Amino acid sequence: MERAIYFLDQKDMPTRWYNVLPDLPEPLPAVLHPGTGQPVTPDDLAPLFPVGLIMQEFSPENYIEIPDEVQEIYRTWRPTALHRAYRLEKALDTPAKIFYKYEGTSAAGSHKPNTAVAQAYYNKVEGIKRITTETGAGQWGSALAMGCMLFGIELKVYMVRVSYEQKPYRRILMETWGARVIPSPSSDTNAGRNMLAKDPDCPGSLGLAISEAVEDAATREDTHYSLGSVLNHVLLHQTIIGQEARKQMEMADCYPDIIVGCVGGGSNFAGMFLPFIKDKITGKKPRLRIINVEPESCPTLTKGLYAYDFGDAAGMTPLLKMFTLGHEFMPPPVHAGGLRYHGMAPIICHLHKLGLVEAVAVPQVATFEAGVTFARTEGIISAPETNHAIRATIDEALKCKESGESKVILLAHSGHGHFDMAAYESYLSGKLTDYEYPEEKVKAALASLPRVPGA
């Protein structure tokens, strides 16, 4: 019988993160200070982030050692398994070989702890006692709660009020790991109080929750802020995924023709494909295809503008050069909350601009159809975000069926959907709908892009 799971022995777990910055064919555009239009310096970031992470954000080194303390925690669930999806292949009657790297076996059920643990560690080293963050559906907040708890750091999570009230289970998950979770808008910050004065029943938004978390951190000496995606150091931490996958694909005696993953801020998928992309940059694997999959209703890479924009909705962050739908754009309420982001990691955007990666947008109902196919063949019930990647994987596998090609597809599977059953119910009962691309709202949001001073 063929092997369907490739485990990597723990002694072969990567001990360094891979940093793509020095391997880029052209340097990444600078992050700009919104007031001066000049590149931000490490000092500009120091009130919010520890030096260890700031150095990673700009590092020219190809590899960065994973601290022993972080490895020690990674080792409670890593390396994660690489699976061959024989049963899915059979159901699709495709000659394609489908592999998936499954991050759902972490305690939080997703890839997010890979960076949460690292971020908590570097804050701990710097003597930080307290961290703030925001969370929407709770995926990031719960991973950071786990990370902070393991290093004895206090965590306060500003959770979008509508999620706080409608999705109590992720909140309790965070509380079980010792975090304090409060609904945003809250009366704990100026940003929150101002909003509550205007609208006492405000349901909150991710943008506002970021504003509250950043304000909290910026106004307290003992407190830092933590972000779960987008930034270079976050992508860096996720490269443990792709480095493991490379070794496991070697065990399977295969190299991917196509790598597929979903992108919101982009950290999970970049973590998978970055350790492969040097092969494409150097021309060793010129035909390697890397497919970023996003929601049709929030099509950052496929319909966004490549421009400088704020990373947050409230316009408090430095300016990032990225594909964006405008920081004021509020994406439709698709179940894949993790993909509802107006921008995209600058590294991915840069690679996309250079033609090294491609992107595709898929509609919501089709993603759940794909997710149910996956659940009914491979067993795993996947997160709604992951279903986007599964949709594109199935589409590519079906093209192989047409063409008769036996391509090797590697799917970045970001996590399980055990906290998302209400979304599956909506699909199974026929109530789930697609959201049209909100073209007018995007146009309006793009009209409000920030001006770069001096540009």
Next chain:
Amino acid sequence: MERAIYFLDQKDMPTRWYNVLPDLPEPLPAVLHPGTGQPVTPDDLAPLFPVGLIMQEFSPENYIEIPDEVQEIYRTWRPTALHRAYRLEKALDTPAKIFYKYEGTSAAGSHKPNTAVAQAYYNKVEGIKRITTETGAGQWGSALAMGCMLFGIELKVYMVRVSYEQKPYRRILMETWGARVIPSPSSDTNAGRNMLAKDPDCPGSLGLAISEAVEDAATREDTHYSLGSVLNHVLLHQTIIGQEARKQMEMADCYPDIIVGCVGGGSNFAGMFLPFIKDKITGKKPRLRIINVEPESCPTLTKGLYAYDFGDAAGMTPLLKMFTLGHEFMPPPVHAGGLRYHGMAPIICHLHKLGLVEAVAVPQVATFEAGVTFARTEGIISAPETNHAIRATIDEALKCKESGESKVILLAHSGHGHFDMAAYESYLSGKLTDYEYPEEKVKAALASLPRVPGA
């Protein structure tokens, strides 16, 4: 750095289940027909179970080959990892070495698919098109839904109404895997209709749900019934756990001094310890301790009577010789729904009677305290059932701290608690309480034990 996870290569996954029956120092007491008092024959069981499973129930063979089709599905998540709980050991400041075998990485999040897949397979081989079962909180129903879906068998789950209404997520999980789930009592069976006529608002019970599922299966030619624990063949299928653990403990160059697990019907823990117990039976490891952990409010092994009783609450099954609190006993509503069973697997009871295994009962609040300690050290949020085993593991590790002994403890970790966050919330908010042992109710239930004809 020491290894914290022991993966077993898939080529070393056991290809046979271990059957303890021929190794028992005294034969297992016969299962009796309630009408005649005579041992049941395979023919008596044929209306409900496929021949393949009935043969396993009585098999004199030491090992039974795992069919290729079952192995193929096991290989979508097996072998499961063995972890060394370094961080828990450190937090407890114990010289004990704690290992845990984690079954939470299956698609259903528990050990239940090990038997669900096998049971679905043998029914499939026999041409059975439809299976019925009951479920309480939904753990078993969802695993069987996955198993039946993978073999194309229709599944109807009678789900205790109060759970159906209060715990929709497990229901949706079952539906995502294609099962039909209806609240019990239902109008689909005589048992259900009779109850609804008496009490239209009846919240249901596991006993009644069993009655409905059995009646449905017994009255339809194309339908069988499936049980998730207690019976010999169910324990047999779970022995893949302990066989893998043996190999992994060898990788760690350790042999357990103590094996700990929680028991409701007993299948998960028996699956772990049976592959080790021959060492104790043969005198090779005379001091090996095997600790069954049960709720103080449902203390089958520690306070029950060793007698013939029905396996179900309604009194429809053959008579099993087991420790029992009386089939009419309704355990208090502890969150560990999987441990709320009046009886216990006859194999475990027999071993307990022979003094080969021991048992301990723990109160509910202390189990969650242990579970939160585990979550805050090892990361994993465990099922309420598993928290019972974690409690006893921690207690043994603390005894080692007292005595200075560096014992090796092997914990059977049956699954994650991502569907049980409401229970954690209850604990964290200080609302969770212990239930006293309901001595009078047990006395009353034991007074209604069935008479064995001719005895």
